[in-house]
Amino acid sequence: MPHSSTLETPPRQRSGDSLSHGLKQRHLSMIAxxxxxxxxxxxxxxxxIAAAGPSIVVAYAVSGALxxxxxxxxxxxxxxxxxxxxxxxxxxxxxGPWAGFAAGWSFWVLLCTAVGLxxxxxxxxxxxxxxxxxxWxxxxxxxxVFCGANLxxxxxxxxxxxWFAALKVGAIGLFLVLGGLAIAGVLPGTHSPGASHLGDFLPNGSEGLVVGLLASIFAYGGLxxxxxxxxxxQDPVKGVASAVRTAMWRIALFYIGSMAVIVTLVPWNAKSVVTDGPYVAALRQIGIPGADQVMNVVILVALxxxxxxxxxxxxxxxxxxxxxxxxxxxxxxxxxGVPRIAVLVSSLVGFGCVLLSYWRPDDVFAWLLNMIGAVILVVWIFIAVSQLLLRRRIERQAAKRPVVRMWAFPYLTWIALAGMAAIFVLMAREPDTRLQLLSTGGMTLFLAAVGYAWQRARARS
Incomplete structure (x- = not known):
């Protein structure tokens, strides 16, 4: 008989306590x-920036819209x-379970590896x-420290x-204010660069823009x-709704806004943009002393x-x-209220990735990095397809209008899927990202096959 979980989530198999509801609204708001x-x-x-030049603003705008x-x-x-x-x-x-299995465990591998990185x-x-x-x-x-805190x-x-989010938001907010004042020419000791650094908007043509686009896609982690x-x-629905409704201005301000400030202040082909980092280069340009150490603190907090x-x-x-x-x-x-064994196992796998980077950097660790290279895109596809299939069910089951609704359904969902397909094509054209695409695809197909086999075995039993 066919598996019924495509209609409803299967009964949960609880062991011990369930998860707590210890996160407050201020926590969720700042995490968002x-x-x-x-x-x-x-x-x-x-x-x-080095690949796309000033058009990196367009790259971040396009990927940000997606x-x-x-x-x-x-x-x-x-x-x-x-x-x-x-x-x-x-x-x-x-x-069905095969999809949840493939999406969930591939993302788990990505997160554990990211902990190590x-x-x-x-x-x-x-x-x-x-x-x-x-x-080490x-x-x-x-x-x-963080395993203990999560335990x-x-x-x-x-x-x-x-507090981490407050520091990051404060740092990038101060950067945008200082950068804006420098561009306007009102910051002491600076003069406005005007549009002098924006003349060659596409210095490396469409290929450079493609490289910039692919780089920007993978910068949007953590959403x-x-x-x-x-x-x-304490109020899951309110927390999600608040986070989603503020996503637009967060993306526009933090990503697109800061890229616009950087390429306006600093020549796109300045070596310091790559060697020191774009934010350090911009802060030095406007005469902030110890800019490299200031950004090191901010980057450490972000990591x-x-x-x-x-x-x-x-x-x-x-x-x-x-x-x-x-x-x-x-x-x-x-x-x-804490899945302590899951916390320990995830942390240990992350530390194992660190050891692999020392012991087998050129083969096993490199293979692992390629395998997770396109996971986020795979996850996005699962999200889009799931939303297409669940939207009608959400509307039928909701006693009132859903709290959050996808705009212009189903047209924008299909446009988003088309955008993801286009990114896959662009990745297949680039030698470096092609290997990531194939490795991630192989892992996803393997997990999907295991999930489907498990689903069939469960249905037969």
């Missing part, structure tokens, strides 16, 4: 506000069906301040993210965390924030998957 600001914006945007549509779709489903499994639970509800990045900064200290020791210290109570994750966290808040969020996110995705019968039952054990 600052979670979007990651190290990829502060550091990774330099390569995009991200905004994805966030709206995810918000619609998460407000209707709050779950710590977020898009994985929605995919299962829409398409962020730990390495943070350790390099700390080692620069204290030369001679081993990087710094990574271990950071991992212990204790969800409110600890919320407090860390609240999913707020829908995962909302399930443990530690991402570590904390990804330990949290990976443990909740794993917990939700196993609670729905799609993994080792031990990971679904919760005590004190």
């Amino acid at each position: 506000l600052g979670g979007v600001i990651g190290a990829g914006l502060f550091v990774g945007s330099g390569a995009g 991200v905004m549509l994805v966030m709206r779709m995810l918000g619609e489903m998460s407000a209707a069906y709050p779950s710590s499994g977020s898009f994985s639970a929605h995919a299962e509800r829409a398409m 962020e730990g390495i990045g943070a350790a390099k900064i700390a080692q620069g301040w204290l030369p001679g200290t081993p990087q 020791a710094w990574v271990a210290l950071f991992m212990l 204790a109570a969800v409110k600890n994750f919320g407090e860390f993210e609240f 999913e965390t707020v829908t995962i966290a909302a399930a443990e808040s 530690l924030s991402a570590m904390n969020a990804n330990i949290y996110g990976s443990s909740r995705i794993a917990y939700s998957l196993v609670e729905r019968g799609q993994g080792p039952k031990v990971l679904a054990k919760a005590s004190g």
Whole structure:
């Protein structure tokens, strides 16, 4: 007989306590506000500027529009069906367990690997301040702090993210104010550059714009965390709705706005944009003393924030998957409202990725990085397809108008899917991203096949 979970989520297999509701609205609001600001914006945007020149603003605007549509779709489903499994639970509800399995475990691999990468990045900064200290020791210290905080109570994750996000928002807000004053020529000791750096808008033609677009896509990490966290808040629906409604101006201000300030202040082909980072280059241009160390502090905060969020996110995705019968039952054990074994396992896998970067950097670790390279795009496709299938059901089941609704349904959903398909084509054209695309595709197909086999076995039993 066909599996019935395409109509409803299967009964949960609870073990021990359920998750708590320890996150407050101020936690969710700040996670939504600052979670979007990651190290990829502060550091990774330099390569995009070097390739696209001033047209990087267009690249971030295009990718930002796509991200905004994805966030709206995810918000619609998460407000209707709050779950710590977020898009994985929605995919299962829409398409069956195989889809939830593939989307959830591929994202878990991505988050665990990201924990290791962020730990390495943070350790390099700390080692620069204290030369001679081993990087692995710094990574271990950071991992212990955030693993311990996540083991204790969800409110600890919320407090860390609240203050991390406040620092990031404050830093980028100050950067935008100083940059705007410098562009206007009213900052002491500076003169307005006008449009002198914007003349060659497409210096490397459409190919450069494509490289910039691909770089910008993967800078938008962290948007999913707020829908995962909302399930443990005091008012999940209100939290998701607030996050989704502010997504547009957050993306426009933090990403597109800061890119516009940078390319206006600094020549796009300045070596410092890549070697020192675009934000350091801009701050030096307007005469801020110690700009590199100021940004090192901000980048360290961004990396530690991402570590904390990804330990949290990976443990909740794993917990939700196993609670729905799609993994080792031990990971679904919760005590004190926290899935402690899932937190420990996710942290240990992240630290294992760090060890691989030292022991097998050229083969196993490189393969792992390629495998997660396009996971976020795969997740976005699952979100869009799930929203297409669930929208009518949400409207039928809702006693009133849904709190969050996708704009111009189904047209903008189809446009978003077309945009994702176009990005896949662009990735297939570039040698570096082509390998990522193939590796991620292989992992996703493998997980989907395992999930489908499990689904069929469960249906027969």
